[in-house]
Amino acid sequence: MNGEQWISFLRQYGPIPTKDNLYDENLRRRSIKTGIPQILFAHPYEEQVKRCFQTGSVRGSVILTGTAGDGKTFLCGRIWEQLDGDPTQWAGQDTHLTLPIRISPTRTVRLHVLRDLSAWVPLQGSDWPEEKLALMTLFCRSFFEPEPDDIFLVAANDGQLAETLRRLPGSPDAQRAKEVVEELLVSDREHIDDASLSLFNLSRGSSARLFDLALDALLMHDGWQKCRDEAAAPDQLFGANCPIRRNVELLSEPLVRKRLRALLELCDQNGLHVPVRQILILLTNAVLGHPNVKDHVMSAADVPRVIAAGERRHASVYSNIFGGNIPVSRRTNTAIFEYLGRFQIGYETTNRIDNILIFGESHERLQQQFDTLIKSDHFYGADASYIAARRAYIEGTDEGNEAGEEFLQLLVAQRQALFFKVPESEVDEVDLWDLTVFRYGGEYLNHVLAPLSENRIVRRGLVGRLVKGINRIFTGMLVSAENELYVASSASLSQARVSRFLEERISVQPKHTGEQVELLSVNGHPALRVSLGNGRSTNFVMTLTRYEYLSRVAEGAMPSSFSKECFEDVMAFKSQLMGELQGRNGQFAREGEITFSTLELDSNGAARDRQIAVLL
Incomplete structure (x- = not known):
């Protein structure tokens, strides 16, 4: 390997039309052919999956699911190697491989590896070949046998797995297997009682954690040392004027790394999972991107030409991070650049x-x-x-x-x-x-996510601001209260834009009755929990977008001017809250009259309620 060959190999991870980066098998074969090591790191789920096949701890089959590019096939390959599987056999074209493994000192079972279920199952509308149908029947049956002789390691995209099980001809085992898998996917669990199965959804992992691992693996690759050893003239590869060298140096700087990681962490909190493949596309493009070279990704031969033409500035890592070097159509069709583009960095300013x-x-x-x-x-x-x-x-x-x-x-x-x-x-x-479009993004990171990750309390003032925003949406009025949550409705429709009939005041500060409003972590995500006492509570998951929305409404933005989807989310939360209140309070009314409370605001936005009794 020399520097030029390393850059040529690295290009294959980037956003190039050949799409070699779509499949781990392609990169593995190219690595074997050229002798250049892949960008490798231990997948965050690797230890958990490996334990499932260790002697004395085998509990049954394992399914790896997730979105495309999450590293399912790669992880299967790592497990295959660690179980002493033949590397040559793995490097072949077969999608179904078998391997005997010892699960106890006296017992050996046969492991079936389906490293790409979508490539192995027959096409939609085609009949099942007899041998494949028999294997899938064996797969389903293995879930419910206490000591199966055949166990499976299967890699499948989210939808492909459930669809494959639905397509199987009806049998009790297939139906039970489908129900087990669907329950695990919906409940986001790894195990279920009475089933010899472990399911790992790789898309539930942290994109920011994957970024840390991938960036370290890229920066520590031996290829960069080859580039340094061969660097000669300033206008050559990895010389003093080389943009590739400068981009690598910038990605190594703690501040650049911290800001880029922050964006990926915010993507996670907005429900935008970034798989391994997309992170490698991002990092490769950050280093090699340039709009005026072939495929918009530099090779070693491009470096002298870029420097001589005075186009070094177009290779800026800061623009490449957002896909500024590639055409808009390709940028919007590449998940990582589409996700980062939602922050609108560069187009927002002060x-x-x-x-x-x-x-x-x-x-x-x-x-x-x-x-x-x-x-x-x-x-x-x-x-x-x-x-x-x-x-x-x-x-x-x-x-x-x-x-x-x-x-x-x-x-x-x-x-x-x-x-x-x-x-x-x-x-x-x-x-x-x-x-960015998320003006409160830094606050969300530093004063919401950080304390919750350390089991600390979020500042009361931030919770108060969220309550103020919710009050304005619940009532449709410029309420200024932050210490009480007002649940209000209209005379005819709980979803009305303006709601003046007060159903309940809920204290933000903890009360002896059990009432309180707090921001806490639920399944790894911030959530606003409204506790009503009597064991009743309702959670509102506080994504970055919802946090931004409520903060801006609290500061004076109109509820409908930011996001219709956010408005509807808050109104759905209001409906859940009213349902819990009704369950707690029941129906109370004096005989012969009904009492209403209406909300009125003074000039400062302070709310007060007025009782109205209607005789029957």
Whole structure:
């Protein structure tokens, strides 16, 4: 292996049209052929799966499920190797392999590995071949045998597994197996009583954790040392002017890593799982991306040409992270770039940030930040093209406005760079998270996720702000209260935009009756729990989007201006809460009259209720 061969091998992990990165088998074969090691690391689920096949602890079959690219086939290969399976056999084309394994000193069973169920089952509408039907029947039966002679390790996408079981001709074992698998998938459990089966949903894992492992494996790969050993002239591969070298150095910086990891952690909290394959696409593109080379991913031969043409700045790792080097159509069809694009980093800004970028060089109070964050970056900062475009933009000398359009594009790139450059000490000063659509994203990370992960209490003021936002949505009025949750309805419809009839006041502070509102961790995600006493409570999962929505509503945004989906989520939560209240309170009314409470607001938004009695 030399540096040029390593870069050529690394390109296969990137967003290239050949799509070799779609299949672990392709990368494994290329690795064997070239002698270049793959980017390898222990999958977070590897130890758990390995324990299922250790002597004395085998409990039955194992299913690995998840979305495409989660590393199911790769993990099957690791288990195969650790069980002393033949590497040559694994490198072949067969999707069904068998291996005898010892599960106790006196007993051996046969392990069947289906490393890609979707490639093994017959096409939709086709009949089942007799041998495959027999194997699937054996698979289903193995769930319910106390000591099966055949056990299975199966890799299957989420939908493929349930669909395959549904397609099997009807039999009691197949029906029972389908019910067991569906229950495990729906309940997000790994085991179920009376079934010799373990199911691991790899898409439930942390994208941020996968990012840590993948980045370490990439940065520590021996290929980079080969590049360093062979580096000669500044304008050659891994020379002083090489953008690939600079991008690797930047990915190694703790601040860049921390900010990129934060984005992936927020993706997790928004229900956007990023599989291993997509993370490797992201990291490869970050290092090798360039819009003006073949497939928009650099090879070793591209480096001298990029440097000679003065196009080094187009290889910026800060833009490559968001797929800025590839066409929009491919960017939106690549999951990781579509997910990161939702943050709109580069397209959101503030006056202060743009003043630094446009006027900072000559501004007395902003000059230091301009010099530190932009001018000092000789690779991707204020180069000659940026200065010229800025001058033309400020002076307005371009009648066709082409220079202005060019500078606006350069501003997008510089804003993206600032997101990864601004030091932690200046985050609040420049309102860093205003560079994204999630202005409260930093607060969500540092003051919600962090304390909950350490079993600490979230600040009462943050809970109060969420309650204030919910009150405004529940009532449709500009309620300012943060210490009580108002559950209100209209005379005819609980989902009405304006609800003046008060059903209940719920104290945020803990009461002796059991009432309280708190933010806590439920299944690894923040949730607002409203406790009503008598053992009754309702949870509202606090995703990043919901947190942003409620915070903005509390600060004065109209409930319908941010997200219709969020509004409907909160109203559904209100319906659940009213159902719990009705279950707790029952129906109370004095004989001969019905009493209502209506909400009224004063000029400061303080709510008070007024009793109205209706005689029957």
